[in-house]
Amino acid sequence: KRAEIFINQHYQIATVDRRIFGSFIEHLGRAVYGGIYQKGNPNSDEHGFRKDTLNLVRELRVPIVRYPGGNFVSGFSWEDSVGPKDRRPAKIDLAWQAIETNQFGLNEFTEWSDKAGCDIMMAVNLGTKGPQDAKNLLEYCNFVGGTDYSDLRRAHGYAKPHDIKLWCLGNEMDGSWQIGHKTAREYGRLASNTAQIMKSLDQTIETVVCGSSGLTMPTFGEWEYQVLDECYDEVDYISLHLYLANRNNDTTDFLAGSQCMDDYISGVASICDAVKAKKHRKKEIELSFDEWNVWYHSEEQDEQIRPWSEAPHQLEDVYNFEDALLVGSMLITLLRHADRVKIACLAQLVNAIAPIMTSDTRAWRQTIFYPYLHASTYGRGTVLLTQTNAPRYESRTYGTVSVLDSVCIWDQAAQSLTIFAVNKDLNDDVEITCDLRQFCGYRVKEHLVLACNDMKAINTETAPNTVRPIRSHASRVEESVLRGILGKHSWNVIRLE
Numbered sequence: 043k044r045a046e047i048f049i050n051q052h053y054q055i056a057t058v059d060r061r062i063f064g065s066f067i068e069h070l071g072r073a074v075y076g077g078i079y080q081k082g083n084p085n086s087d088e089h090g091f092r093k094d095t096l097n098l099v100r101e102l103r104v105p106i107v108r109y110p111g112g113n114f115v116s117g118f119s120w121e122d123s124v125g126p127k128d129r130r131p132a133k134i135d136l137a138w139q140a141i142e143t144n145q146f147g148l149n150e151f152t153e154w155s156d157k158a159g160c161d162i163m164m165a166v167n168l169g170t171k172g173p174q175d176a177k178n179l180l181e182y183c184n185f186v187g188g189t190d191y192s193d194l195r196r197a198h199g200y201a202k203p204h205d206i207k208l209w210c211l212g213n214e215m216d217g218s219w220q221i222g223h224k225t226a227r228e229y230g231r232l233a234s235n236t237a238q239i240m241k242s243l244d245q246t247i248e249t250v251v252c253g254s255s256g257l258t259m260p261t262f263g264e265w266e267y268q269v270l271d272e273c274y275d276e277v278d279y280i281s282l283h284l285y286l287a288n289r290n291n292d293t294t295d296f297l298a299g300s301q302c303m304d305d306y307i308s309g310v311a312s313i314c315d316a317v318k319a320k321k322h323r324k325k326e327i328e329l330s331f332d333e334w335n336v337w338y339h340s341e342e343q344d345e346q347i348r349p350w351s352e353a354p355h356q357l358e359d360v361y362n363f364e365d366a367l368l369v370g371s372m373l374i375t376l377l378r379h380a381d382r383v384k385i386a387c388l389a390q391l392v393n394a395i396a397p398i399m400t401s402d403t404r405a406w407r408q409t410i411f412y413p414y415l416h417a418s419t420y421g422r423g424t425v426l427l428t429q430t431n432a433p434r435y436e437s438r439t440y441g442t443v444s445v446l447d448s449v450c451i452w453d454q455a456a457q458s459l460t461i462f463a464v465n466k467d468l469n470d471d472v473e474i475t476c477d478l479r480q481f482c483g484y485r486v487k488e489h490l491v492l493a494c495n496d497m498k499a500i501n502t503e504t505a506p507n508t509v510r511p512i513r514s515h516a517s518r519v520e521e522s523v524l525r526g527i528l529g530k531h532s533w534n535v536i537r538l539e
């Protein structure tokens with residue numbers, strides 16, 4: 043099969059906001075305990091932070107991590123997680139039916155983030171708590187000193203404010219499963235009040251209001267409109283969440299799933315703009331895709347979990363090769379919308395639906411680690427409007443889609459161009475061409491490929507390298523035209539300089 047990719051230096055979508063490569067750590071399963079923190083483990087440092095995990099997080103260059111939930115945050119009392127560890131209470135986590143020991147909390151997370159090189163995207167509890175508690179938490183984190191909560195932080199050994207700039211106003215408040223879930227109007231008012239109070243304490247922060255928990259929510263659309271109608275002036279971003287699955291073992295259909303991410307982004311952007319127009323505002327609401335991934339492998343196993351245990355093996359999806367392809371396509375989709383999507387968090391980072399897995403003895407890279415690594419490493423720059431002319435196919439769920447997902451990122455200062463591309467065709471290679479006359483002198487520096495004959499191949503503790511990228515020699519520039527072969531069902535990174 044053949045396809046053409048068209049780019050033009052002057053047709054630019056936006057500069058990539060590095061926060062688009064963010065991730066997420068929730069107090070859930072072994073994400074924290076046994077994932078990033080394990081006191082006494084030989085792989086842990088003096089603070090109990092797992093060094094092997096930290097190394098992999100640094101390798102991913104994760105710019106920002108959302109914390110501490112997720113569903114967990116809607117029942118969380120942050121005060122339980124600070125101060126001397128021997129005085130912290132163990133609490134019931136109603137969201138995940140587990141016991142939270144609070145031995146790792148807010149201050150430990152700020153230390154961990156420093157070591158990992160990440161900023162923090164902090165969520166406040168708008169399930170069982172409200173504006174006052176959100177203000178207290180912000181005061182504890184960001185106020186310099188001389189007040190109740192800022193002095194409490196200082197007494198806990200943190201003289202310098204944490205200075206957290208990005209705040210989520212609750213989590214998935216449209217979901218019936220959410221502790222304290224609300225109607226759109228109720229939540230919109232609450233979000234407005236909370237953001238207003240928080241911003242009057244610290245004018246430098248930005249806030250993210252909860253959009254729908256997914257495109258298939260019955261209130262989707264109405265929810266975004268009504269929520270923004272209530273809080274448009276007080277918030278900066280609206281969230282989107284999406285988890286995809288291959289429950290019918292229909293890989294062709296599964297790989298088409300990035301189409302619904304694309305539709306979802308366009309739909310939410312339109313709703314934001316409808317509210318903007320109605321209110322005659324100049325300000326634009328940007329999008330925070332702060333939970334996205336594949337999630338379904340662990341569903342059956344999770345039904346066996348004994349309630350009220352500590353750090354159970356929960357949501358431990360073992361990702362296969364086809365999941366990595368879809369994650370690659372989802373990353374391409376996010377990048378193609380870089381004009382509107384400013385934040386995105388792969389959910390999550392360690393052990394629970396994550397690119398990194400740990401045992402008591404080691405940490406390893408799941409299949410989905412690689413597209414995330416490549417996008418985060420090479421996907422910074424200006425997104426060029428990337429048009430393709432490629433064969434299309436009819437998918438069962440998502441309509442007609444292209445076999446080729448692709449996006450080009452140009453770093454003008456570094457004189458480099460990166461093409462990310464997924465060939466979704468299960469049977470045929472795709473031969474691509476791309477006119478590079480505007481990129482005079484650019485040559486292929488590297489063509490990385492993630493490919494595997496077995497769509498269900500996985501990486502495990504004992505076989506951690508079953509799926510990993512290799513260098514390909516299947517692309518070259520000839521007379522200012524890039525010619526390359528994208529192998530059947532493959533993720534490709536073509537780097538030109």
Ligand code: AHR
Nearest residue numbers: 068112113114213214389
């Ligand atoms: O990421 C796992 C869960 O998925 C989060 O806690 C919740 O926000 C979503 O439903």
